[in-house]
Amino acid sequence: MLSVGLTGGIGAGKSEVSRLLASCGAVVVDADLIAREVVEPGTPGLAAVVGEFGKGVLLPDGRLDRPALGRIVFADPDRLAALNAIVHPLVGARSEELKAAAGEDAVLVHDVPLLVENGMMPLYDAVVVVDALPATQLDRLVRVRGMSEDDARARMAAQADREQRLEVADFVIDNDGPLADLEPAVRRLWQQLLERP
Structure with a gap:
């Protein structure tokens, strides 16, 4: 591989x-796509993001309001680091699952x-x-x-x-x-x- x-x-x-x-x-492992998956409604990832950033980062239907979160984190390196600390380990774990499923060649x-x-x-x-x-x-x-x-x-x-x-x-x-x-x-x-x- x-x-x-x-x-x-x-x-x-x-x-x-x-x-x-x-x-x-x-075989493509898309970190952006996985990063979206791990913060879907009902996931521990979304719960952790809301716990860190508040309910203001949610849309009325309970999904993540990405533009609202982006305005917070892309203007403040410390807030971006806090988001990355939540999302990156989840993305890494899911990426490993996909890697394990790919063929040897x-x-x-x-x-x-x-x-x-x-x-x-x-x-x-x-x-x-x-x-x-x-x-x-x-x-x-x-x-x-x-x-x-x-x-x-x-x-x-x-x-x-x-x-x-x-x-x-x-x-x-x-x-x-x-x-x-x-x-x-x-x-x-x-x-x-x-x-x-």
């Missing part, structure tokens, strides 16, 4: 690379937004960084995701910077150009991963 850590700054296009790797045959791609920030590089056989210029990230967050520029900048600032990510990369996918350029780049990466000893 080859264990790959996939990361990139918000708005760099990591989710699209993850989707393309899955279409090549990778699988290429297991861990889609981990905060891989660099949490010093997780040694956990993987290879680290892939999806890279885009900060101006491109900002444009995508505002234009495509509909974030305010201030919110987008705060989320970008809460992550490792581009140089920190590139420094730990074994492979880099340049996603600063059009989407049409991304698929061939990911297919080349897939071949390189399959050829690793």
Whole structure:
């Protein structure tokens, strides 16, 4: 089994690379998706988040109000650390379950937004960084995701910077150009991963 850590700054296009790797045959363990699962209504994770941040982070139907929580944690590193202390162990446990279910010859791609920030590089056989210029990230967050520029900048600032990510990369996918350029780049990466000893 080859264990790959996939990361990139918000708005760099990591989710699209993850989707393309899955279409090549990778088993993808998506930390963002798991992070959503572990705070669904009725979970111990959601109870812990409400215990830490109060009922103001809940929607009327009892689900987590992600934008409200985001406004709290992305403006305050201590509050972000408190949230991570709740969610990260739960995500880690669920990721281990998925890893155990993958086949021996699988290429297991861990889609981990905060891989660099949490010093997780040694956990993987290879680290892939999806890279885009900060101006491109900002444009995508505002234009495509509909974030305010201030919110987008705060989320970008809460992550490792581009140089920190590139420094730990074994492979880099340049996603600063059009989407049409991304698929061939990911297919080349897939071949390189399959050829690793």
